[in-house]
Amino acid sequence: MRIIDRVSGPAILLFGAAVIWGATKLPSVPGVRFGADLMPTLIGVGLIFLGLSIFIGSLSDKETIRIIDLSEWDVPLRNKLAAIWSLAGLVIGGLLFEQLGFPLMGIIYMAVLMTLMGTKPMVTALVTICVVCALYIGFSKGLLVPLPIGLLGGLLP
Numbered sequence: 001m002r003i004i005d006r007v008s009g010p011a012i013l014l015f016g017a018a019v020i021w022g023a024t025k026l027p028s029v030p031g032v033r034f035g036a037d038l039m040p041t042l043i044g045v046g047l048i049f050l051g052l053s054i055f056i057g058s059l060s061d062k063e064t065i066r067i068i069d070l071s072e073w074d075v076p077l078r079n080k081l082a083a084i085w086s087l088a089g090l091v092i093g094g095l096l097f098e099q100l101g102f103p104l105m106g107i108i109y110m111a112v113l114m115t116l117m118g119t120k121p122m123v124t125a126l127v128t129i130c131v132v133c134a135l136y137i138g139f140s141k142g143l144l145v146p147l148p149i150g151l152l153g154g155l156l157p
Helices: 007-023 038-058 077-101 103-114 121-142
Strands: none
Touching: 077 103, 077 121, 103 121
């Protein structure tokens, strides 16, 4: 799918602004000089500059092209579903993050995506559980990021 740069540039810019706004809502971590909002804020600033540069670059295009070109979506259904899940899963995860918790949401998101990409069930299960648990322990215990444990509260440290 190709979206004209005059639309995608401002969309990326607005997304960057939303990331910065969301970063202001993160709780502060006691005892550290820089809070949990530092990296999301830097990423948001980068997205704003990226969106701005895409939009400015599109102003020199004299060619008329369609706003959205779906000709590249002539792929197998499994690939379409994987592309849709990669975005829809993030939206669903954002909405259910506090209730389900990081570990369960991460396992669901990653397992569905790996299954749609055609990995074997045993590989999906092992990789998903190991990667999500390592991320949870690394961020919550090592970096002291207050990630919600959610429904798996009694199972993980």
